[in-house]
């Protein structure tokens with residue numbers, strides 16, 4: 001297909017404006033985020049030349065060493081999200097506190113949460129990494145800019161998405177009425193609609209988990225994986241395949257493309273932190289996208305999107321993907 005057979009991101013979003021009332025302010029914000037992602041994509045691809053593939057000497061609030069590109073990607077998100085007058089606050093994996101853009105946020109203003117670079121341990125390996133974002137619209141004026149005001153459950157998201165920096169750069173977005181995937185046409189600056197109405201098949205025979213953590217698993221996850229590994233001889237009666245990229249964005253993109261489940265459960269080693277992945281800018285946006293594509297997203301027995309956040313950088317268990325498998329995992333957690 002040629003460019004003319006695919007509509008642009010802007011054309012698509014304006015269709016959504018007319019079809020389901022996506023606001024122009026949200027479209028402007030998404031275009032700014034798309035710009036940030038295009039620049040980050042370029043920075044990653046040129047990292048070997050500019051000497052930016054390695055680490056910095058700093059650690060972030062998570063206690064993780066920051067890569068140079070973590071910082072570069074964060075700067076791009078901060079710069080481009082601040083361009084939209086309706087943005088009240090920014091929350092980043094790489095920043096300790098909320099960055100308020102307004103002294104008196106109003107009803108209808110946006111909070112933007114983001115993981116500017118996900119899977120950054122893969123950077124030097126030239127394996128896919130991504131950016132993840134989540135957008136909440138304030139339902140009332142805020143009386144103060146206390147950081148606790150941004151602790152809003154995932155079910156309130158009006159938009160979520162990610163960019164995947166792989167062999168091509170993908171932008172996948174939901175505004176609450178399905179999931180659509182765009183591909184950057186190199187050299188044009190355009191994201192074109194290439195994967196409309198992405199859906200997660202209900203059944204699958206593929207799972208993703210970091211199996212090196214097996215000795216830490218709690219019984220529900222240990223049982224689930226054990227039954228998958230027994231394949232056609234076990235209670236599942238079919239063989240399973242396993243994948244682990246260590247970039248959640250790449251795992252979610254695979255699940256949106258051909259089904260599967262991605263599991264980063266709470267275990268005995270990460271229990272005091274609540275899990276591995278962060279609620280506001282990893283679990284919530286991916287949970288929203290997966291649900292909008294017909295899949296399910298759970299902390300183990302209940303929805304990720306129902307979790308009431310208690311901390312900016314809170315971690316939660318993440319079990320998401322094909323609905324039949326997540327239902328089974330929920331049953332194992334609830335029985």
Ligand code: AHG
Pocket residue numbers: 064093115117118119120121210246247248249264
């Ligand atoms: P980040 O690079 O933003 O810190 O996130 C990495 C996350 C996620 O993408 C991935 O699934 C997981 O960490 C990998 O964890 P392991 O190192 O335990 O495999």
Ligand code: MN
Pocket residue numbers: 115117118119248282
């Ligand atoms: Mn991440």
Ligand code: MN
Pocket residue numbers: 070093115116117118119120
């Ligand atoms: Mn990150």
